Amino acid sequence: MARTKQSTDKADAARPRNEDTIRLLEATRKLAAHLTRSAEDDASDGYDLVQRFYWMEEMVNHIPDFLYAKDREGRFLIANRAVAIENGFQDPRDLVGRTDMELHAHPDVERIAANERHVIETGQPIIDLEERALVEHDGERWLTTSKVPLRDVEGNTIGIVGISRDITDKRRAYRLLRDQARLLEMIAQGRSLTEILDQLLLAVEEYYPGILCSVLLLSEDGRTLLSGAAPTLPAAYVEATSRVPVQPVAGSCGTAAWRREPVEVCDIATDPLWASFAHVALSYGLKACWSTPIFDHAGDLLGTFAIYSKSAGLPTRELSDLISMAVHLSGIAIERHRTEERIAFMAHHDGLTGLPNRALFDCCLDDALDTARRDGSMVTLAFLDLDEFKLVNDSLGHHVGDKVIKTVARRIRRCLRPGDMVSRIGGDEFVVMLRSARQEPPSLTIRRMELIRRVIARPQMLDGTPLRMTCSMGVATANEGGDTASELIANADVAMYAAKRRGRNTLLLFRQDMALAAQTKLRNIEELRRAIDEQQFHLEYQPLISVETGRVFGVEALVRWNHPTRGRVPPADFIPLAEETGLIVSIGDWVLRTACAQAVAWGEEGLRPLTVAVNVSARQFREKGLHASVAAALSKSGLSPERLELELTESAIMEDVPTALFTMNALRGLGVHLAIDDFGTGYSSLSALKHFPVRRLKIDRSFIRDIPRDQDDIAITAAILSMAQKLNLQVIAEGVETEEQLAMLKEMGCKEAQGFLIGRPASPQAVAERLQGEADSAAG
Numbered sequence: 213m214a215r216t217k218q219s220t221d222k223a224d225a226a227r228p229r230n231e232d233t234i235r236l237l238e239a240t241r242k243l244a245a246h247l248t249r250s251a252e253d254d255a256s257d258g259y260d261l262v263q264r265f266y267w268m269e270e271m272v273n274h275i276p277d278f279l280y281a282k283d284r285e286g287r288f289l290i291a292n293r294a295v296a297i298e299n300g301f302q303d304p305r306d307l308v309g310r311t312d313m314e315l316h317a318h319p320d321v322e323r324i325a326a327n328e329r330h331v332i333e334t335g336q337p338i339i340d341l342e343e344r345a346l347v348e349h350d351g352e353r354w355l356t357t358s359k360v361p362l363r364d365v366e367g368n369t370i371g372i373v374g375i376s377r378d379i380t381d382k383r384r385a386y387r388l389l390r391d392q393a394r395l396l397e398m399i400a401q402g403r404s405l406t407e408i409l410d411q412l413l414l415a416v417e418e419y420y421p422g423i424l425c426s427v428l429l430l431s432e433d434g435r436t437l438l439s440g441a442a443p444t445l446p447a448a449y450v451e452a453t454s455r456v457p458v459q460p461v462a463g464s465c466g467t468a469a470w471r472r473e474p475v476e477v478c479d480i481a482t483d484p485l486w487a488s489f490a491h492v493a494l495s496y497g498l499k500a501c502w503s504t505p506i507f508d509h510a511g512d513l514l515g516t517f518a519i520y521s522k523s524a525g526l527p528t529r530e531l532s533d534l535i536s537m538a539v540h541l542s543g544i545a546i547e548r549h550r551t552e553e554r555i556a557f558m559a560h561h562d563g564l565t566g567l568p569n570r571a572l573f574d575c576c577l578d579d580a581l582d583t584a585r586r587d588g589s590m591v592t593l594a595f596l597d598l599d600e601f602k603l604v605n606d607s608l609g610h611h612v613g614d615k616v617i618k619t620v621a622r623r624i625r626r627c628l629r630p631g632d633m634v635s636r637i638g639g640d641e642f643v644v645m646l647r648s649a650r651q652e653p654p655s656l657t658i659r660r661m662e663l664i665r666r667v668i669a670r671p672q673m674l675d676g677t678p679l680r681m682t683c684s685m686g687v688a689t690a691n692e693g694g695d696t697a698s699e700l701i702a703n704a705d706v707a708m709y710a711a712k713r714r715g716r717n718t719l720l721l722f723r724q725d726m727a728l729a730a731q732t733k734l735r736n737i738e739e740l741r742r743a744i745d746e747q748q749f750h751l752e753y754q755p756l757i758s759v760e761t762g763r764v765f766g767v768e769a770l771v772r773w774n775h776p777t778r779g780r781v782p783p784a785d786f787i788p789l790a791e792e793t794g795l796i797v798s799i800g801d802w803v804l805r806t807a808c809a810q811a812v813a814w815g816e817e818g819l820r821p822l823t824v825a826v827n828v829s830a831r832q833f834r835e836k837g838l839h840a841s842v843a844a845a846l847s848k849s850g851l852s853p854e855r856l857e858l859e860l861t862e863s864a865i866m867e868d869v870p871t872a873l874f875t876m877n878a879l880r881g882l883g884v885h886l887a888i889d890d891f892g893t894g895y896s897s898l899s900a901l902k903h904f905p906v907r908r909l910k911i912d913r914s915f916i917r918d919i920p921r922d923q924d925d926i927a928i929t930a931a932i933l934s935m936a937q938k939l940n941l942q943v944i945a946e947g948v949e950t951e952e953q954l955a956m957l958k959e960m961g962c963k964e965a966q967g968f969l970i971g972r973p974a975s976p977q978a979v980a981e982r983l984q985g986e987a988d989s990a991a992g
């Protein structure tokens with residue numbers, strides 16, 4: 213207690229006293245006297261005034277808030293220990309007589325003094341005013357303050373009584389929430405990643421003045437960290453550290469990304485992790501660097517969040533909390549940005565190869581052509597289609613097909629120069645745009661395109677097996693082939709189809725006559741469509757006879773097209789186009805229905821039952837609907853199934869033997885018979901032949917034509933006959949035109965024949981007459 217009395221006296225002696233202070237002391241004395249009297253009155257409770265005063269002082273000193281009274285001049289009259297410590301004193305009494313002005317050179321000192329004067333002059337209290345603290349530890353601090361007039365016993369205002377509470381943490385938490393909300397809003401609004409990260413880093417730096425933040429983003433290959441945001445770091449430093457390797461020893465960030473955990477380097481100058489980079493950081497006064505990896509929700513690394521400090525050391529707990537929040541927000545922003553980038557990329561790129569898709573390509577082609585028109589540069593386009601790609605997909609599976617496409621895409625890309633472009637526009641179709649600043653001779657352009665073609669054709673290793681993919685290419689240049697994007701594309705497309713026709717693995721430069729051919733083809737397709745709609749077809753029937761008896765046992769239905777202006781169009785002129793376009797499916801369906809109905813009609817005329825043979829094209833054979841189409845033709849006509857024979861070509865069967873076998877068995881399941889047409893021209897596997905559920909082989913007319921002159925044809929025909937006999941198959945010889953041929957075939961043991969000698973394709977009426985004639989002569 214004595215230590216307290218002495219120090220008060222000392223303080224009193226040291227401070228200048230003005231009238232208010234004297235009045236205040238007077239008031240205090242009166243108060244003390246009053247308390248003494250009261251204490252004497254209450255002596256019965258056993259506690260004296262001094263003890264009460266001590267308790268009061270202890271109580272006030274234990275309050276963490278700042279309690280104080282000041283005189284009219286702003287001098288401290290009394291304060292609790294919290295105020296003393298805040299101002300750098302141990303004993304509150306050391307504060308007495310001092311003013312804020314003396315203690316602090318803070319810009320807010322004058323404003324605080326003015327507020328206090330206002331309370332004294334008006335007698336109006338200030339309640340819960342938020343103000344900056346005059347003392348800063350670890351950055352700016354905030355108080356909420358209430359100040360009321362201090363009055364003496366007469367009611368005169370002799371100063372103020374104040375109470376202040378530190379609300380720095382509360383305010384920081386509130387600001388944190390507000391900043392967080394603002395950043396999330398920016399993310400939701402789709403603002404740019406740089407803008408969001410800059411905002412985030414500036415907000416963090418505002419909490420702890422003196423720190424500098426940066427975000428580095430992981431490169432696509434995951435091996436490097438690239439600059440993401442660093443709004444306040446010196447630009448030269450950002451530049452110098454724009455590619456940080458992700459490896460075990462690579463500063464704070466590269467190491468944090470490598471270890472996938474925070475790396476806090478408290479002294480860049482001495483830490484071995486910074487051995488190679490320290491000189492750069494230190495030259496900018498950066499002494500410590502604390503880096504935290506940023507992950508996405510799936511745990512994949514996105515980048516790093518780093519804080520640089522200009523003094524060596526480690527982050528405080530509060531700063532660590534703030535870093536966690538900032539890392540989390542950075543993760544959300546980067547992940548969202550990546551997702552948006554991915555969506556945008558997918559909208560304009562092909563998912564398998566990553567190449568620009570048709571929409572993006574068209575856009576770039578338009579731009580390139582615009583530029584070419586302005587500056588005389590040259591745009592060349594190539595349409596490129598892989599040869600027999602379907603075979604790869606069908607035989608080796610789609611996963612192998614995908615690998616092939618990716619390899620082709622990669623190879624084409626490697627052949628391109630800046631400004632060139634390649635796009636995948638279909639399963640195995642690519643379009644390449646080459647640009648050159650000046651007009652080049654066609655030979656030069658073709659050389660570049662040829663290079664692409666040759667590079668594609670290099671063998672690819674697929675699961676250890678080499679595969680060579682060739683392609684057909686059509687090339688068109690803007691100056692020669694056409695000036696608009698659609699003309700250019702159409703011309704390159706036409707040239708590509710011409711290349712395909714030329715025999716694949718070929719490059720053709722567009723010529724005007726190709727366009728004419730393409731236009732004719734388009735017109736033909738249109739006319740063929742109309743022919744189907746308007747039923748411009750009819751059937752003729754060619755007799756099939758028994759060599760032994762010469763009697764007709766069946767007929768082959770052959771389609772004819774009566775073109776409204778061109779007249780009779782031979783099947784050889786339109787069947788291939790119908791095949792190519794798929795129109796053969798409708799035509800074939802019609803042929804089936806008509807032929808079945810005709811066979812029934814002959815029966816109804818009283819003619820003897822015949823086999824009716826109908827050609828099934830390769831395309832029709834591949835169609836899933838063939839089985840249903842045959843079943844419908846039979847049920848609609850009422851024809852007995854064993855009287856219908858479907859002629860399948862060797863090549864259609866051999867395209868995909870297992871599927872063909874399945875289809876053939878399904879058709880046989882309907883009760884219809886099958887024959888292999890044009891036998892000998894394809895590559896029938898003889899071992900597979902014995903499994904095919906066929907009844908008849910039709911020896912192709914090319915082997916019959918030169919009989920009996922050509923010994924080879926005789927040998928082939930004999931071999932087919934012998935093999936068929938062993939396999940228990942019937943054989944018919946096609947294209948028999950002469951008596952010699954027929955006689956020779958008979959001699960060789962061929963039991964059936966078809967050809968102009970026996971009968972040309974004829975109308976149903978003519979067939980009926982022939983059958984009637986045969987019946988009559990048999991009867992007669």
Ligand SMILES: Nc1nc2c(ncn2[C@@H]2O[C@H](COP(=O)(O)O[C@H]3[C@@H](O)[C@H](n4cnc5c(=O)[nH]c(N)nc54)O[C@@H]3COP(=O)(O)O)[C@@H](O)[C@H]2O)c(=O)[nH]1
Pocket residue numbers: 754768769770771782783784787796800803827828829889890913946947948949966967968969973
């Ligand atoms: N998918 C379908 N293909 C059909 C259909 N109708 C016909 N075709 C195919 O068109 C090609 C040409 O047919 P076409 O001009 O009718 O010729 C056939 C006969 O006229 C001809 N032939 C018959 N005998 C002789 C002969 O002694 N000499 C000779 N030079 N030509 C002759 O052969 C054609 C029938 O051949 P094939 O079908 O192999 O038995 C032709 O490929 C037809 O298949 C149809 O409806 N659908």
